[in-house]
Amino acid sequence: MKTRLELSSSISTISMSEIEEQTNNKISSRRNSIFNPDYCKELYAISNNNITDEPCVDDVQLFPKNHSLASLNEKPPKDKWKALLIILLIQGLATTLPWNMFINAQSYFQDYKLMTTSNSTDMERHYQSSFMSYVTICSMIPSVLLSAINVFITKSKMASPMRMIVAKLVIIILLSVTIALAAINTSEYVVTFFIVTMVIIVFTNGASAIYSNSLFGICSILPSRFITTVIYGTNSAGVLTSISSIISIAISPNAKTSALFYFSSAIFIVIIALITNTIFQRLPLYVHCTNNIKSKPDKPEKQSPRPQFWKIFKKIWSVCFNIWLTFTITIVNFPNVVSQVKRKTIPIDDSYWTPVFCFLNFNVFNLMGSLPVHWTVWPGPKRMWIVVLIRTLILGPFFILNNYLPDERVMPAYLANDYGFIFAVSILGFTNAYLMNCYFIYTPSLLDEDDVGVGGMIVNIFLFLGILSGGLIAFVTHPLVKYSW
Template structure:
């Protein structure tokens, strides 16, 4: 094999990893963006479930994502990365078929059963998605750092595409028909991921970097244990060393997603306009929350690939400073009917602009953090570091979702009445 450094012709591998990045968050984004379908249509007769749907779907999504994300780091489930990716995608497609069937049937008489069936499908779907996401980052880590950024870019493009898909599906007069085509669209994305993965070994650029890693393993057999595609042996992966070398960037990944998921989507989707005649009308939440965050996060990924600033050391200051977003959005017109905390942000444009900054900084910081994680360890440990970074990402999401449950309590404390 010719080992002269080839180029990624037409950026095919970069684009393929963007597609797989889209696939890593398709399941989660599809369900949270379909908030109106579940709350106002399927569960409209069960207030307890409709009022708490976002919280339930968040937990059902992220608990398996967290568990299987870390489990996949330490236990090489189902063999090599290829086997794990392919079988995960197959199972996700099957579960999406079940979701489409549930959208087809009339569940008016059994909304509680529908709710729990949905939660079970979300749980299983995200368990397989955790394995898929974790493994995709492992594959990307074999390539130059920008390719890990491609996966993060894809994950943020996903949110924008899902919002646009949701918008397009609403062109149908019937809510059930809209939901069917909406979820079929998500299934189509996963099928594209399935097809494009098989094209990776056919590409000369990918084979070159894969061969470099395999040669490293042959030169030093002790390093083979760090290869996710290697068979289990007597040597152990030096997880402690990898974490010690990359802990600062792992913190950056964690805190970025912690802040983002604390306020998005649960807090931001419940912020109402101050001006009742604000020009966005009924699309206020869809645009200022979902579309703005996801589109700006996508732009943030692009800026990170073009401009690697802040550097590995200063990135920590940038990610930590984002904690200010949490009190800011709580001081917006969040849960106006239930809050006792005074609303300090009384301008819809200010809220919208800061919402855009939240999205951009999330995409920029998360992309840089994931790229830096793989660069802080030896090349033979990069794949494992990428998988740990992906698991840390999910941990940040889960922690943010846990804290966001406290937000309604914080803004409705009786002590604010006396203040």
């Protein structure tokens, strides 16, 4: 905390009326900002000639630590026409679109390209039945590794936008190869097609990981509404692909046509994201935020040009653990288990049951889960683990006790109810998105201002670790229900 003399000097050019006006502006915009509310205390203390070290918020600080009082003189430029918000929404959409395309094209892969016959080998049957689990593993191993590499090769306080451009070019090329494979008859080369597809998934999701990791690192230096916008974009990708799947079934049930539609749409969105990548770097608000970070001098203990990763991690380890467990439980169940739960009583064609009540249901509520953080963020980071634990204990075992693999299971389906299943999928999607938003909003409040970029990338690594853990555990669910308990 600054001494009274230093504080008095720093505001010597500001009249008390200006201080009051600027303070009121800060308080009124608190919902959409991440500035340190300790300013309220400092200004109050100045006006009462009483400097104190006590914080004005006991639980959650909505802004990074150590934000200087002098920044009250700097008025950030407005986001004209909401250009930065719109572009970051598109960027978020493009980060998860490839992943959503692969999991929503489940019918294309399992029922068309990997379709088994009486002459199929045991290996081909295994690849066909466990395809979604392999997709998850091949997606998340490179995602975790490349996200970690992307963080540790970062030598500055911010992520590199150039890495996002390279990653998007790789994604476009690989999705083009996937479209070419859809047009080729691979019925005689099922195992070869499976291996090639997994290789494409590895490199596509590795590039997506670098893209996503860099994007969250960049957004961590912006006000919190931009982080939630990116997450809103990532969740919108699932809704877009689910609707595309349902429309393609209604128009043409041909799996090949659906796949061409899926992957062409993905390429189109990624190209738009590529074009807008260089635009947002020139917008005044983004330039203002990056200049603030670059111009801020290092503290004496931070003279090293590289970020101090371990010290940053120790400040946010609880957030990292919670996001890991949240996504582990989500991916254990979705899409591997949820997509193989069959209806019992609801009168709907089987071809629409999974696309509507599994994928669309989850993705719509996953999108809706991003909305409440605009009004409230609850609970605080110190008590978030309680919510995560309750979610784990309830939703963790629920879906394998539902009507999952009814033709193969030996374990009784104690919770087999269509309406209970639909409600649980909705809760799974809603809580996944809401908690994810909370984690990325809390992270800047736990770090010094010049560490938030690297901190955002570290949290994103644990997000991918959670998805990887969930994919690995999902391999156990199939044999688990075949065992008589």
